[in-house]
Amino acid sequence: MRRIAGIVLAVLLIGGVVAAVVAGRDNEETGTATKTVRMVIGSEKAEFFADPDVVKALAAKGYTVEAETSGSWAMEGLDLKGYDLAFPSSRAPATELAARHEVRGALPRPFYSPLVVVARRGAATVLAGNGLATLDAKNRGTLKMAAYLDAAERDRTWQQLKGAGRYGELSGTLFISSTDPESSNSGALYLAAASYVAGGGKVVASDAEVERTAPLLRKLVSVQGAQQTGTDAVFRDFVSGAGNPLVLVYESQVAALLDEQPDAEDLVVLYPDTTVNSDHTVVPLTENGKGLAELLGSDPELRRLAVRHGFRPQGDAAEFAAAASDRTTYLKQRLTGVRQAPVPTAAVLHELARRAVGQGGQ
């Protein structure tokens, strides 16, 4: 079995056409059918599916995957003919896709990841010194969402914060960079969390509530200027030293980075005290897609690899906690003390995003 996986892996690197031929020949010898699954996924899962160990684990179960990335909400606009599954980063876009493609039954959610804010130590220290955050470990802390939103509401700048003068890059309006909430999941979930906190712990549901929270959300988005459409891009910019001092990403992205580079220098992970988990949700479009989705949730090896890529598998917190034990300076083993904001309905979330981006407003 291992030998077969090795062959499949090797030929995958050479190219699709060759792979099909060799895999086909291999099949004749062994009788194992290789199912090729084509899928469109959120950009934050691209590295997971590209990982040679994941490719190998899938091949061991008879799957070859071809993944293409797209903003979670942008998947609605794609022609998914010929695809076996769509894998957006949360339940709301998945539910819409399922309705659109008439997918029935419960949608598998193999793993999840909370939204966190990454910063450099300088920025984190300044936030802590001004009551906007607390630092819980050398590279880990908690962002006080209510205090942050209050600062945003009042257009606080870094220059107005004690201690910011020491860091040349800390100037201009204090804000968190997110992705475009109209096309990308993390940007939309940011608005969900912010509106929940601003509403005093109540999820936005009515028109009046949308109306009330819209100006704040508009502000959170408009200060950012042009926004990226994928969390991978904003995180890459952060890693390369470009971009805003505070960036909203998935915890999984940080964990994946730590896996590559255990000492991420002065990176600090701030867990918002109220955040939203992204429930990576599969929309199976074919039987093969369904099979793969189930495998992702049940196969111990794939669950282990998901953890390695920073995802928290559904159902068992111990797996992630164990893996996070050697990186607790950056990551929380368990999400105790982090409040989960419920996400508004897809329709409300769309409306919040539309108002925040100010479509037609400018």
Added chain:
Amino acid sequence: MRRRAPGSLLVAAAAATLLAACTAAPEEDEDPDAAAPGTLRVLASSELSDMTPVLERVEKDTGVTVRPTYIGTLDAVDMLATGKTDGRYDAVWLSSNDYLRLRPDAEKKVVSQTPVMSSPVAIGVRSAVVEELGWKPEEVTWSRIEQAVRDGRLTYGMTDPARSNSGFSTLVSVASALSGAQSALTDADVTKAAPRLKEFFKGQKLTSGSSGWLAGAYNRRGDVDALLNYESVLKGFEGLTVIRPKDGVVTADYPLSSLASTDAATREDVRRVTEALRSDAVQRLITDRTLRRPVVASVPPAAGLDTGRRRELPFPGSRSVADGLLDSYENELRRPSRTVYVLDTSGSMEGGRLSRLKSALTGLTGDFRDREEVTLMPFGSDVKSVRTHVVDPADPRSGLEAIRKDTEALTAEGDTAIYTSLEKAYGHLGAGRDTFTSIVLMTDGENTAGAEAEDFDAFYAGLDRDRRATPVFPILFGDSDRAELEHIADLTGGRLFDARQGSLDGAFEEIRGYQ
């Protein structure tokens, strides 16, 4: 160097330089080679022409050939928005997708966008000038730069924001920093900052449609103190101290973007190329060869790239702000241009050629900026007339109307007195005015009357330094002699444009970036 797509207006010579770049929009009727498996037809920013060795490596790693067609960012976004990329390109690779994001009709054509490397806007200042100014590079802010310009102690060159991404990013950096805007620029910020920006742009002594020509012109002039461009471009110069202003920069992150109009197999190739580009080995190659910064944490930036942090100035979040900024730069903030169009209307232009000239010139009137001075100097056996029009901001239409009227009245007659006419163009322009001056020479034949080439060489050598700074941009058309025109371009520091490969409209249009 990779083969260039047919119809590109770029002259071969420019491709030889590391900084080579071209902003010519591919011709409408051009048929870029049809789709081929294993080849990606990529619409790319001109700045990416230095990636050839990296792409060769990626080809080895993936078996996928990347075939770039170079274009200015704004033109590329226009092509996407109007569907002109559908079926003709497999991917788009711009310096940044910031502007693309402001155009929903263009953005919806893009499926995935993956940053591959980054480079911030910076200012490269002659090291001697840095010393004279008493600057510590790590302490310099945009306000300090502004002050030096105001005091007459610093001049600089930059690319045209309307045609080049580096120019546009520079404009956004300068406007954000000098407006004092604390977050993304608004229309109000731009209005408020206009007087300061106008002062700042008085220091701009060189403009260019491409980074490549800017580099050459900077070396030739010798009296320009600095260049504004991406850090990676500036690091390629000797004797320049590259400064990332302390109060903020705009950074290009070069996202490779797949397109919704392509099939899944093509997008899979794009994904594989992206993955290869982000492997450690290729990231190392990128930073060592092109002096851009890696986007993976495991690869450090090349030696000499300062890792101190900088604030990222937010890019405008709406098209009205971005376009408004561009519009005020062109029509209000930058120094105006003065151009003499030396136009061959000899007997051989009779018929189709003359009507193409008329239509190209008429088309150009849609592009002249406020305050611009345009002189039409048609010639045959000698200069036939000298008609000067200024686009008055209070009444731009009457100036443009007059240019169109004069264009319509052109007739073909006589011999071809190229050099005599050029000498008269220099005489007309004179010297000492605070403008970007240039001469455009359009001819369809060889010199047959008046002064000879040697006479013109001597005439040019006798001009004072100020006047010699006026370049001639010759356009190859009809039966004109490439060697003759190339000599004129080289002598005067201009650049040759080929309207035989492309079109006359396209050549006139591209020269706009240099005026």
